[in-house]
Amino acid sequence: MRIDIITVVPGLLEGPFAHSILKRAEDKGLAMVRVHNLRDYASGKQKQVDDYAFGGGAGMVMSIEPIAKCIEALKSERDYEEVIYMTPDGQTFDQKMANALSLKGNMIILCGHYKGVDERVRQKFITKEISIGDYVLSGGELAAAVVTDAIIRLIPGVLNDETSALTDSFQDGLLAPPVYTRPADYEGMAVPEVLLSGHQAQIEQWRFEASVRRTKERRPDLLEG
Known part of the structure; x- marks a missing residue:
C-alpha cells in the first residue's frame, strides 16, 4: 500500500510516520507514506495556495490549480484507488471504514485547510470525503495521520501478533x-x-x-x- 498525503504544513506529519508501527510497516515493505508540500506545486514568488472566496466572507480558500497539479502529477506515476479529502463534513470515520480501506492499494489524502478547498476540487478529483469527528481542527493533517495509522495497522504482517487487530x-x-x-x-x-x-x-x-x-x-x- 502507498499513501500520498498532500498538505500545506508537511512538518505536522514528520513525527507520526517516523516511529512505532507505521515505521515498522515501511521497514517491512508493507506500506509506504509520502508527504507532499502543496506549495511545491504553486506558482509565483510567494507560492500562494489560497485566495479570497468569491462572494466575500471570512477566511481563505485553497485554490484549485496547485491541488490539480499535484494530484495529476501523482496520477501520472501510478494508479490510485481512492483520492480522499479530510473535511469536517465528510463521512464519519469508523472501524468498518478502516477495514475497507486497508484492502485498497494506492491512495491520496488531501488535507483541508483554511475554509476548505475550492468546491471544484471535490467535484473533479475526490472519490471519498472523511471526517474523524464532529469538531474542527486547524487542518486535516492530524486527521490524515489518524486515518493512515488506523488503516496501515490492519495490513497483514504489520503487527507482530496477526490476531491483535482482530480483537480490538x-x-x-x-x-x-x-x-x-x-x-x-x-x-x-x-x-x-x-x-x-x-x-x-x-x-x-x-x-x-x-x-x-x-x-x-x-x-x-x-x-x-
Whole structure:
C-alpha cells in the first residue's frame, strides 16, 4: 500500500510516520507514506495556495490549480484507488471504514485547510470525503495521520501478533474487555479467577460477557439494533 498525503504544513506529519508501527510497516515493505508540500506545486514568488472566496466572507480558500497539479502529477506515476479529502463534513470515520480501506492499494489524502478547498476540487478529483469527528481542527493533517495509522495497522504482517487487530474495540461492534497482567494481586485488587484458570473456552466466554457489559455501560449506542 502507498499513501500520498498532500498538505500545506508537511512538518505536522514528520513525527507520526517516523516511529512505532507505521515505521515498522515501511521497514517491512508493507506500506509506504509520502508527504507532499502543496506549495511545491504553486506558482509565483510567494507560492500562494489560497485566495479570497468569491462572494466575500471570512477566511481563505485553497485554490484549485496547485491541488490539480499535484494530484495529476501523482496520477501520472501510478494508479490510485481512492483520492480522499479530510473535511469536517465528510463521512464519519469508523472501524468498518478502516477495514475497507486497508484492502485498497494506492491512495491520496488531501488535507483541508483554511475554509476548505475550492468546491471544484471535490467535484473533479475526490472519490471519498472523511471526517474523524464532529469538531474542527486547524487542518486535516492530524486527521490524515489518524486515518493512515488506523488503516496501515490492519495490513497483514504489520503487527507482530496477526490476531491483535482482530480483537480490538469496534471490530465486532463491541468495546474490548478489561485486560490484566502481573502481578495477579495488587494491593488486594485481584485478577478475575477465570483468567488464571487456563480454561480457554471459559476465558473467551468471560471476555465476551465483559465486552457486552462494558459496551452497555459506556457505549450503549453500539448495541442498538
